[in-house]
Amino acid sequence: MAERALRGARLGAQSFEDERGVEMAPRQEVEYALADGRTFTVTMSEEAEIPGEWEDPKSGQMGRLVGADASGNDKDEKPIRTHWDMLLERRSVDELEDLLSERLELLRGGEIGPPHLHRRSASKKKTA
Structure with missing residues (x-):
């Protein structure tokens, strides 16, 4: 019976896959600045849309994208139409x-x- 016992490696700690021949996706380092002047970087895909704000993983504060215009990064959003606005489109x-x-x-x-x-x-x- 001991001859047929299964032998295994550590659970979940080791991968037997080989990384040879695997090409990693292109990446970029994006820098964000906190209000107190500190900066941090986030690694993102080259194809990703870069958000204007990102939460610092260490402090939890929101950082703003370094080198971006405050209004230039966000998409032009339509103003929110209220019920009253839609009503005034139909009646005086x-x-x-x-x-x-x-x-x-x-x-x-x-x-x-x-x-x-x-x-x-x-x-x-x-x-x-």
Whole structure:
């Protein structure tokens, strides 16, 4: 039985793959500066998009890319359109005021709105 025992290497500590003939991907060193003046470098692929900020692995502070413009690195982003902006694309302020007054009249008259509000008002009218 001892002859058939499996023999192995250390678990997870050693690789038997050979690196001969393997070409590593091209890399670049990117430098970031912290607010206190210290710098650190990050190794990235040549093809990677370089972010304008990176967290320092030692201190946890955010570093800014050295040698980049503050606005030139980021992509031009569209301004965020709010619900109000989209509404104003379809209707004028006067039209919106008219719609609001119509809907308020219907709500106050009990024609629209949550049913529990209408039941109370109907029971109050009967007792009065």
